[in-house]
Amino acid sequence: MTAPIGRVVATELKPSTPHQFHFWTARESPVGIGAIVRVEAAARTVFGIVTDGFAYSDLLTPIHDVIGADGDPALAGFAPTERAEIRLYTAAVLRQLPEEPLQPVPLGAVHLASDSDVVTALRMDAFLATATPTGMPAGVYAAGGLEAPIYLDADFLLGPEAAHLNITGVSGLATKTSAVEFLLSSIFQTFPVQKGSVAAVCFNVKGPDLCFLDQPAELSEEDRRLYGRLGLRPEPFGDVTYYAPYKADGVNLNTLRSHEALAANTMPLVWGLREVLDYAEVLLNKDDVDAKADAFIGFLGERVVGREFRDITLSDQPLEVKSFADLEDFFRRIFDFMEVQAKSSEVWRNHHIATIRKVRNRLGNISVRAKGLVTDDGQASDLPWGKFADRSVHVIDVAGIDPLAQDLVFARAVSKLKEHLERRDLGVDHVVVFVDELNKYAPADGPDTYVRRMLLELSERGRYLGLVLFSAQQFRSQVLRRVVGNAGTALFGRMDMDEISTPGYATLSPATKAKLAALPKGELMVRHPHFTQPLFVRFPRPAMLPGRVGVERFPPAADLPFPQAVARQLRALDPAVTVPKVEALIDGRREEDVRRALHATRRTRPDNVLAFFSAQLGKRVEREVAPARGVTGLKKTGDPYG
Amino acid sequence: MSTRASGWTRLRRAVAARGFTPATWIPAASEGRAEEATIRPARLVEDLRIGGHPVGSPEPWPGTVAFLDGTQRYEVMAYAGASPVVVAEIAAAVLERRDRQMHVAEVARRRLVIARPEVLGDLEDAIEGHGAIEISEDEPPHPVKDFQLARREVDAARGRLEVEIGHRYRSASNAWMIVDGALSESPQWARDEKMLGVAKSHATLPFGGGDLEHYLRLPAGMRSPVFEPAGNEVAPVFSWALRLWPWQGLNLLHGLIRVEAAATLETLARADQLSRWLLAERAPVSTPDPRWDRLLYGIRAVEEYLRASGE
Numbered sequence: 012m013t014a015p016i017g018r019v020v021a022t023e024l025k026p027s028t029p030h031q032f033h034f035w036t037a038r039e040s041p042v043g044i045g046a047i048v049r050v051e052a053a054a055r056t057v058f059g060i061v062t063d064g065f066a067y068s069d070l071l072t073p074i075h076d077v078i079g080a081d082g083d084p085a086l087a088g089f090a091p092t093e094r095a096e097i098r099l100y101t102a103a104v105l106r107q108l109p110e111e112p113l114q115p116v117p118l119g120a121v122h123l124a125s126d127s128d129v130v131t132a133l134r135m136d137a138f139l140a141t142a143t144p145t146g147m148p149a150g151v152y153a154a155g156g157l158e159a160p161i162y163l164d165a166d167f168l169l170g171p172e173a174a175h176l177n178i179t180g181v182s183g184l185a186t187k188t189s190a191v192e193f194l195l196s197s198i199f200q201t202f203p204v205q206k207g208s209v210a211a212v213c214f215n216v217k218g219p220d221l222c223f224l225d226q227p228a229e230l231s232e233e234d235r236r237l238y239g240r241l242g243l244r245p246e247p248f249g250d251v252t253y254y255a256p257y258k259a260d261g262v263n264l265n266t267l268r269s270h271e272a273l274a275a276n277t278m279p280l281v282w283g284l285r286e287v288l289d290y291a292e293v294l295l296n297k298d299d300v301d302a303k304a305d306a307f308i309g310f311l312g313e314r315v316v317g318r319e320f321r322d323i324t325l326s327d328q329p330l331e332v333k334s335f336a337d338l339e340d341f342f343r344r345i346f347d348f349m350e351v352q353a354k355s356s357e358v359w360r361n362h363h364i365a366t367i368r369k370v371r372n373r374l375g376n377i378s379v380r381a382k383g384l385v386t387d388d389g390q391a392s393d394l395p396w397g398k399f400a401d402r403s404v405h406v407i408d409v410a411g412i413d414p415l416a417q418d419l420v421f422a423r424a425v426s427k428l429k430e431h432l433e434r435r436d437l438g439v440d441h442v443v444v445f446v447d448e449l450n451k452y453a454p455a456d457g458p459d460t461y462v463r464r465m466l467l468e469l470s471e472r473g474r475y476l477g478l479v480l481f482s483a484q485q486f487r488s489q490v491l492r493r494v495v496g497n498a499g500t501a502l503f504g505r506m507d508m509d510e511i512s513t514p515g516y517a518t519l520s521p522a523t524k525a526k527l528a529a530l531p532k533g534e535l536m537v538r539h540p541h542f543t544q545p546l547f548v549r550f551p552r553p554a555m556l557p558g559r560v561g562v563e564r565f566p567p568a569a570d571l572p573f574p575q576a577v578a579r580q581l582r583a584l585d586p587a588v589t590v591p592k593v594e595a596l597i598d599g600r601r602e603e604d605v606r607r608a609l610h611a612t613r614r615t616r617p618d619n620v621l622a623f624f625s626a627q628l629g630k631r632v633e634r635e636v637a638p639a640r641g642v643t644g645l646k647k648t649g650d651p652y653g
Numbered sequence: 654m655s656t657r658a659s660g661w662t663r664l665r666r667a668v669a670a671r672g673f674t675p676a677t678w679i680p681a682a683s684e685g686r687a688e689e690a691t692i693r694p695a696r697l698v699e700d701l702r703i704g705g706h707p708v709g710s711p712e713p714w715p716g717t718v719a720f721l722d723g724t725q726r727y728e729v730m731a732y733a734g735a736s737p738v739v740v741a742e743i744a745a746a747v748l749e750r751r752d753r754q755m756h757v758a759e760v761a762r763r764r765l766v767i768a769r770p771e772v773l774g775d776l777e778d779a780i781e782g783h784g785a786i787e788i789s790e791d792e793p794p795h796p797v798k799d800f801q802l803a804r805r806e807v808d809a810a811r812g813r814l815e816v817e818i819g820h821r822y823r824s825a826s827n828a829w830m831i832v833d834g835a836l837s838e839s840p841q842w843a844r845d846e847k848m849l850g851v852a853k854s855h856a857t858l859p860f861g862g863g864d865l866e867h868y869l870r871l872p873a874g875m876r877s878p879v880f881e882p883a884g885n886e887v888a889p890v891f892s893w894a895l896r897l898w899p900w901q902g903l904n905l906l907h908g909l910i911r912v913e914a915a916a917t918l919e920t921l922a923r924a925d926q927l928s929r930w931l932l933a934e935r936a937p938v939s940t941p942d943p944r945w946d947r948l949l950y951g952i953r954a955v956e957e958y959l960r961a962s963g964e
Contacts, residue, residue: 069957071941079936090936091713092950093753095957 016040016155017100017121019050029104032059032116036098041123041155044522045536045547048102049128052119055109058132059102059116060544062520068094101520103544105132129159134541138164147201148241149194149537150548160241161548163500165203167540169441173499174474177449179487180504184532187483188220190502191445192553194481198443199402200243207440208401212394212428214421215266215408216447222268223561224404225251225276228554237551247555248404254280254394255408256416257383261606262576265383266408267558270565274583280407281392281610282385284334286423287377288312291370293422293461303366310362311370315341324348335378335385342371381416386606392614396427399438418462421452425465425478432476441477444469449484453491463491470497488513503527503536503545519545573602577609584612585620596625604628661740664766665730667779668738673731673772680728680800695859695880698891699921703860703867705875708895708925711933714829719749719758719822720951722833723815724959727765727807729800733772736794739803740783741765743811744959747822747830748951755954758826759818762963765810767803769794786810812838823848833952836890836913843888843915849927850890850913853947855906859883859892873899873908876928879921882913889916895928897935898946908946 017036021027032050036042042061050057070076080087104116108131122128129152130136139146139162146162153159167173176194178187195211202209215221227247230238238245255266257279263269268277291308314320316338319329325344332341349356349364357364378385394405407424409417425444431437446452446466453466469480470493482498484490488510495501506527510516516524523545527536533552536545556564571579578593597605608627617623669675697703727741746760766776767786776785788802815832816839822830829847836842836850859880860868868877877894890913898908912931914920920927931949939945939953 070937075938075940075945079938086936089713090950091718091753091933092750092755092937092954094937094950095755095954 013122015120015122019118027116029113029115031103033101034121038098044526046154047124047129047132049122049124050119052117055117057107057116058105060105061100062103063101063522065099068096105543123155126159135162143205145203148197150550153549163539164541167499169479170474173540175470175480175498176500177495177498178483178502181507182485186504186532189553191481192555193550197243209441210399210403210439211443212405213445215406215410217410219267219558219562221406222558223556224248226556228556234551245554250403253277253406256280256412259382263570265411267562267567269568273565279392283391285317286391287385288316290423293419304370307362307366307370380413384416396431397436401439422462422465428478432478443479443481445481447483449482450486450489453494455489455491466494470494486510488515499540501538505530580609581620668731673733675731676729678729690856692858692861693883695882697878697880700878703864705871707875708928712929713933714930717751717828719747719828719830720955721747721819722952722955723811725807725811734794735796736769736799737796739767741807743814745815745818746955746959748955759822761814761818767806837885837888840888843890846915852911853944869905871896879924891916891920893924910947
């Protein structure tokens with residue numbers, strides 16, 4: 012047993028309770044805020060975590076120090092004897108053994124916690140010392156020269172007991188992103204076999220944050236040592252696929268991960284009318300969502316889009332609405348009919364013209380604001396629904412697209428995950444969804460949007476499905492309380508003092524708040540259902556390239572002219588494709604036809620890329636110069652007046 | 654108060670079981686020594702008349718310095734007829750100052766029962782673990798007089814304990830040692846050239862008349878001439894008064910200490926130097942102790958240690 016470093020003291024004004032105690036130490040003691048200590052007393056062992064510290068001397072009032080120094084501050088430090096001084100710490104009880112009867116902490120010797128003490132104090136023995144352990148490393152607890160691994164319980168991080176994780180911290184330190192990357196890596200490496208498979212879907216919402224998860228980072232020796240201490244391999248994710256919408260030109264990807272060397276696993280994210288229409292509610296604000304609009308959208312979805320629609324008032328032939336262009340044509344036919352044939356009637360098939368116009372405007376709006384996301388050819392390039400591989404990461408880069416389109420992407424991706432997990436046919440048993448900037452998507456104040464409702468639904472019921480939300484934001488206080496409240500595990504990086512002073516942090520001691528306000532990069536405060544008090548842990552830098560470094564090493568490719576951009580896309584499938592060959596193929600073609608062929612080629616990934624692409628372009632219709640027609644000149648006659 | 658009672662509860666019960674009348678009486682000032690106010694004329698060895706010697710600016714004491722003090726507490730816990738049975742705890746300690754930090758160097762404690770001889774005989778094994786001290790039975794039992802006798806015995810026992818640990822410390826260290834009170838407790842102390850006694854009490858004064866007036870009106874930062882106190886024939890010492898803090902507007906004894914040192918020419922030669930070292934000991938101030946103006950912080954630290962670590 013180690014030598015005691017302190018002694019519990021209890022007075023009438025500062026008594027010990029079952030949940031808190033005070034102890035003093037020598038001045039040179041290594042104890043600090045967040046240190047875990049063990050109190051040994053007869054028939055009882057108590058584990059506590061230091062939450063506050065005090066120091067004072069036997070000086071009764073400051074004036075006595077003035078008197079002692081003859082009023083000269085310079086002399087005050089030269090008294091022959093230093094005043095008796097106390098280092099008094101307050102600790103919150105983590106655990107008492109025996110647990111019953113629960114009693115005030117006894118007066119006893121205080122020791123620094125050992126490795127095994129940390130396991131017991133944090134109740135990690137409940138999930139580490141079992142036949143089927145479910146611990147996953149989250150970092151190391153370091154105090155007083157001790158460095159003990161801290162584990163999170165997979166049952167409480169990824170369900171079914173509790174789930175979800177939320178990270179709060181100031182922007183700019185990369186702590187939030189780094190923590191998620193490290194934790195995901197830890198989950199992928201240590202997720203218990205008996206719990207099945209796991210994958211992650213990450214939304215990259217700003218800059219290049221998550222754009223290089225498959226690229227190795229340069230780690231320091233200290234980082235590698237920490238990985239070793241935690242039993243983890245310092246390596247980037249092995250199976251990562253990126254999805255990004257196109258830019259408005261339909262051929263250049265809208266992502267900072269556009270370097271040609273990274274093109275192999277960077278896919279376009281393109282949706283057709285069907286995909287958008289299913290989530291039309293996302294596009295409508297609360298005022299729009301009335302029964303009439305809902306009914307008309309339902310009509311479009313069930314009767315029109317993707318089906319043969321027959322209505323002789325609109326067309327003699329069956330109408331096929333597969334794309335936004337088809338839909339626009341469909342609307343135009345309705346309006347034409349109502350204006351011309353129905354003699355300015357205001358109702359078509361029981362739908363008022365105002366409702367039809369509103370739905371048309373909203374749907375048309377998305378095709379404009381998310382031009383690179385939606386396609387006119389009706390064919391989607393999407394995540395591999397139903398074919399998610401174990402330990403695969405899917406990053407959807409929405410950083411460069413319109414907020415409305417971001418909402419649409421987010422809503423559809425999460426809904427699809429939910430649908431597949433409900434049917435147990437996604438390909439994996441658990442999916443971690445990472446969303447940054449949560450205060451933007453689920454704000455405490457503001458409109459009750461579809462995305463906000465969906466996040467709430469996810470946080471409240473996702474764990475039963477294996478759908479787990481990892482979320483991050485700068486200001487936890489500005490996020491919908493029920494969303495963050497449902498996060499079983501919470502991480503806190505360096506915090507802004509304004510944020511810490513909000514009521515949500517009232518349970519933290521002033522010293523803990525002060526430590527949070529100055530927390531260095533790579534350190535976090537952790538709340539986890541097994542831990543009765545927040546705990547400070549240190550974690551190594553993630554083994555994958557940070558976004559900032561990634562864009563320097565893999566500079567984004569410049570937007571290319573149309574032919575070169577098409578060639579680059581095809582070269583990702585076949586490095587032998589050259590610009591001249593592509594130029595020869597697409598010369599004189601309409602851009603929309605080329606885009607359609609390109610998307611089909613990317614979707615199919617044929618063996619002979621150029622041949623398939625050429626076939627998709629279809630037979631070239633040769634131009635021919637029509638002879639000039641006109642009115643033939645008048646036959647010359649003699650001018651009787653000439 | 655309750656802590657003291659509980660500390661002796663077991664003994665009190667055992668004494669009551671033997672037919673004595675249990676009692677609880679903690680006399681006022683039970684933690685201090687009994688002293689009578691008197692004047693005992695001293696012999697000046699430095700000047701011909703009393704006058705103030707400016708000692709110069711305070712100087713920090715070089716090297717290690719030890720502080721020795723003792724504490725006592727006692728109470729009446731029973732009566733054997735009219736005679737009180739007194740129980741006491743005495744303690745003494747040496748705290749050594751190294752690099753401005755105080756460290757416990759020596760400590761000793763004793764628990765005592767003081768009563769008439771036949772009472773102590775009756776108590777026998779009930780007071781096991783306690784030192785037994787008899788008071789005179791020349792006169793018939795008297796509750797007040799017997800108590801005064803017991804109190805004197807406690808004072809003496811404490812003095813002996815202080816001497817004991819002082820000797821123990823000196824056998825291990827040659828550092829300067831400052832004792833709370835007089836050096837005359839021990840002839841060995843009185844001869845020790847690296848020992849000073851610092852008396853806060855002025856119940857016994859060395860001069861009378863006009864000399865006393867000069868003696869008591871020393872300005873701050875000045876000392877009296879060195880003198881040899883009377884009544885220390887066995888262990889003669891040299892002494893002088895030193896004013897640590899201005900007294901004007903307060904009382905004549907405010908900030909006035911009496912220093913004792915070995916009766917040697919060396920002491921005479923360095924009375925100013927020793928006074929400068931002592932002046933530096935004014936800081937830190939020993940508040941909130943009411944004797945802060947005369948109580949050196951090192952001595953107070955010993956008292957605080959003994960009180961805090963006592964049973």
